[in-house]
Amino acid sequence: MxxxxxxxxxxxxxxxxxxxxxxxxxxxxxxxxxxxxxxxxxxxxxxxxxxxxxxxxxxxxxxxxxxxxxxxxxxxxxxxLATNGQLHAVQQGFWECHGLQCGFCTPGMIMTSVALLARNAAPSREQIAEGLRGNLCRCTGYSHIIDAVNHAAKAVARG
Amino acid sequence: MFPAHFDYVRPATVEEAVKLLAKHGDDAKLLTGGHSLIPAMKLRLARPQVVVDIGRIANLSYIRETGGAIAIGAMTTHADIEASKTLRDKSPLLAETASHIGDAQVRNKGTIGGSLVHADPAADYPASILALDAEIDVVGPRGKRTIKAVDFFVDLLQSAVAADEIVTEIRVPATAKTVAYVKTEQKASGFALAGAAVVIGPGGVRVGITGVAATAYRAAGVEKALAGQTSLTPDLIARASAQAAAGVDALGDIHASPEFRAHLAQVNTRRAIEKALTRA
Incomplete structure (x- = not known):
């Protein structure tokens, strides 16, 4: 050993x-x-x-x-990610936009999205899709996931 | 999937790492980003007794101009190469190529030195390293030596770096903007079924091809057909690109036959030349 x-x-x-x-x-x-x-x-x-x-x-x-x-x-x-019981903006985005079904891929999706938004606060849908190409979801078909990240970016921008 | 047991050592300097490699010989493997080694260890295709983690050796991660070249530390990540303003301004092919590797998470961990020495026949960098005529520095018990890109890829998963040597620096020349890397990828892995890297400069056109054969190679037939030509017409580009896999022993697997890979090499060479010319 x-x-x-x-x-x-x-x-x-x-x-x-x-x-x-x-x-x-x-x-x-x-x-x-x-x-x-x-x-x-x-x-x-x-x-x-x-x-x-x-x-x-x-x-x-x-x-x-x-x-x-x-x-x-x-x-x-x-x-x-959550602070004092408040979901992180990306978690909230997945909640609001139904960015998951079974939820298995979701923690990874969210962590990658948090890093993506830290690099690029206002990504296009194409940039979100490219940023998430290393995360596979077998349920949703990705549209709602991109919506969720987009939602989070806008929520953060609004402050 | 768990790798087999190993002893873990973490040298602080290149000299210390070279001594460890000399001591342990074939029982040791170097670890940096781990994105080639760890998957191989999980499958027990690699079973080192000792893993020498050189990921914390200071000063092996940098991108800086030196004369007419850009020097890149071997432990620079794909993400840093992709984002480098110095490379995008002075020698954009490598940054473009890095953006095609794997995904964001992989690019955050994988390093250029590790990728090159792994010599995967479907990796992206080799095509560009060849087209750029890069130089690769290695350090070992016999001191430092420089390997030219054209001599670097020896055989399937085999580079010219000896088992007791460490890649320390890669140097690429400053180029014009007329460069491009175009690949067709295997959809699940992102690895190249065939990728073509093109550098168009005053000295002519250089083309590197990856994914097609046991090693990446310079497409000599394409380069020769374009040598001395002042006007790269669509017809000339198409005829030259048809030589992209001439005389090459193309590989086949479940993803693509040798014929298909050779065909993709031709198509992607043509597209890469056309794309590079749009950047003039």
Whole structure:
């Protein structure tokens, strides 16, 4: 057995210190060690995007990153978006626009959209679609998802 | 899917990483963005005893002008290359190519050095690296050496970088705006069934093709047909592009037959030349 590796990760603004196996993937660290099961394990092959989280503000697929690589980083998961019971603008957009059916892909969709809006506060529908090409939904056909992100962008712009 | 167990080491300098590679030999693998290595480890196609994470070595992520070239640190992500104003202004082909790789999340993690050394026959960068006549610096126990793009891709998933060497820098020349990368992608993965990168400059036309053969290659037949031509007419472009897979041993798989890949190489070469000319 290899030596466990000590990591310190800030997850949703809370300090986490753990000894982990080097082979532990970030998505399993978040779910099984930190108990944050909002991040979903989908395809496990970095195609579907259900496991998307923010690492130091950048959207990444947590199934294709070892937890040890996140050592010293700040991670935001879907659980870290709402503040004081208030949904994040993107979460509210998905709620208002029916941007989900089964909901399995939704945490990843939302995390990718949060990063997209941080880069580009007023994206076109084409830019939203391009920004979400790494996230697959097998229910909705994407129109409502694009509506939801658009809704969020406009809500933030209105302040 | 879980990779097999491995020992994890995290050197702080290139020198330290080179020593670790020398010590562990074939048992070690370098990790940066991990977007080629981790999938291979999950499938147990790669089973390193030691993973050497060079992702935190300082000063290997940069894009800067040096004389007539733009130097790119090996650990620069695809996202940073895509967004680089320096590249978009001075040598836009690589930035355009980066925007075609995977998706936003993949581009946030994957690095140019890691992608090149992986030498995937359907990756996007190789076509552009070849068309740009780039240079790649590597450091190993025998010191530093520079590999020309045309010598870099040796065989399927095999680059000219030795197992004990590390890619440190990629240099591309400043170019005119008349460049383009056009690909037909495999819809699920985004990898190229055939991609053509074109650089049109005072010295002629250079064409790199990826996705078609075991390695990316320079389309010598196309370049020769266009050499010395002052007027690139549609007819001439079409005739030249027909040479895009001439003499090449095209690969076939469930996604595309060798004939289809060769056909796409021709079509995308023509489209890339036409697109580059619209940017004059």
């Amino acid at each position: 290899p030596m466990p590796f000590h990591i310190h990760v800030t997850v949703n603004k809370a300090d986490q210190h753990h000894d982990v196996e080097p082979r532990l993937l970030l998505v399993h660290y978040l779910r099984d060690v930190c108990g944050l099961t909002g991040t979903h394990v989908g395809c496990e092959t970095s195609l579907c995007g259900a496991c998307t989280v923010l690492v130091d503000g950048k959207a990444v697929k947590s199934c294709t990153m070892f937890a040890v690589q996140a050592d010293g980083s700040s991670v935001t998961t879907i659980e870290g």
